Amino acid sequence: MLPPQGDAVDAINPSVELTESERIDRLRLIRSDNVGPRTFYSLVDHFGTARAALERLPDLARRGGAQRSGRICSADEAKAELAASRKFGIAWRAPGEDGYPARLATLDDAPPLLxxxxxxxxxxRPMIAIVGSRNASGAGLKFAGQLARELGEAGFVVISGLARGVDQAAHRxxxxxxxIAVLAGxxxxxYPPxxxxxxxxxxxxxxxxxxxxPLGHEPRARDFPRRNRLISGASLGVVVVEAAHRSGSLITARMAAEQGREVFAVPGSPLDPRAAGTNDLIKQGATLVTEAADIINAVAPIMERPVMHPAGEPDSEPFEHDPQGHDRDQITGLLGPAPISIDDLVRMSGASPAIVRTVLLELELAGRLERHGGGLVSLL
Structure with a gap:
């Protein structure tokens, strides 16, 4: 069992504290067109600071084939967003700062500001995610609440998505x-209101x-999988209580596995379609859960290891300052609508990893590239 509530802490080193100007520059960069978390870290790792990366965005997008430069968030816009957030009681924290969940900071697509x-x-504090069906059965809701209560008594924080059904029962x-409630908007x-x-x-x-x-962002369908990666990424493991086939909770479980988190599933009746997804997870190797002790015993060894390697560490592979035209054409020619791994692009093109990474960055900033999980990319 964990130490009494409040004594267990997920620690990460080193501790950082951004200056106000650094926070503004980070917010400007992540709010600029075609800059997602992975691209953000690549740019900052390569150019040293968010401000230096902002200065290079137009040129990189032009080299990637953009017909016109994408919108770059202005300093005034970033300052206004930070000011409005403070009035709402919101602090924007970076990986490594106090208040940014330590395990979430280890993801390669961790939010640059949260x-x-x-x-x-x-x-x-150490977290366990509990997720499941929005139209869960009475038994499922009762068991989700029981797990949440017992995990809380053991010193864990329960994290979920504030949705109807299992999420709601776990939170309450x-x-x-x-x-902790993770919001899609x-x-x-x-959501739900x-x-x-x-x-x-x-x-x-x-x-x-x-x-x-940002404030004012109404959640859309594509925002919920993005939210789910935060739920799984911040936790030691994800417990799926009830989930039908094609459930969003199964997306969370898949992301947890990709992130190296533990995946737990509560078995259900083969006659109940709301248990089909969880039963399949167990067949695929998820840890079967019938009581909170199953979860606590599984994560105990993980708790003994320090949280390492926060997002934003320098990349081992540098970027090429200016790839030659034939390299750019060859790499772009290998891309299509079907996802392909970056390793395959390096092998097939014969170009160095640095050149391939640079061309992909240019294409992404031009709005022509989509990144998928597992190091896969495709052309839009």
Missing amino acids: AVRGDTKTLM TSVESGT GHDCI EHGDLLAAILDQSGAAISEM
Whole structure:
């Protein structure tokens, strides 16, 4: 079992503290067109600072074939967003700063800045994710609440997505012990809307809410998988209570496996379609869960290891300053709508990894490239 509540902390080194100008530059870069988290880190690793990367965006996009430069977030826009966030009680934290979950910071697509509201101490404690069906059975809701309560008593924070069904049951039962809601939209765009009172209770009882989206951002369908990666990434493991085939909870489980997190599944009746996904997870090797002890025993060895390698460490492979035209044409010619691995591009093109990485960065900033999980890319 873990030490008493509040004593267990996910620690990560080194600790950092951004200056206000660095925070503005980071926000400008991640809010600029065609810059996602992975691209953000590649740019900062290569050019040294977010400000230096901002200066190079137009040239890189032009080299990638952009007909016109994408929008670059201005300093005034970034300052206005930070000011509005403060009025809402939101702090924007970077990986390594206090209040940024340590395990989330290890992802290669960790948010460069995370909008945090609530108790930052709770965000630094070890977390277990509980997710599942929005139309869960009564038994599923009861068991999700039971797991959340027992995990809270053992010193864990329960993290989930504030959705109806299993998420809601997990949050409500762990309000007093500490729970974290991960939002798909901005902090002022709660989904579903009727869970505003639940979020208020979470924040009133030493819980927290996190999002990577700006205020005013209404969640769209594509935002929920992005949110799910934060749920799994911040946790030691993900427990799926009930999930039908093609459930969003199975996306969270898949992301957890890709991120090296533990995957747990609660078995259900073969006659209930809401258990089909969880039963399949068990067949695929997920740890079967019938009580909280199954989870606690599985993550205990992980708890003994320090959290290492935060996002944003310098890349081992540099970029090429200016790839030759024939290299660019050859690499672009190998790309298509079907995802291909970057390793395959290096092998097939005969170009160095540095050249391939640079060409892909140019194409992405030009809005012509899509990145997928597992180091796969495709041409838009």
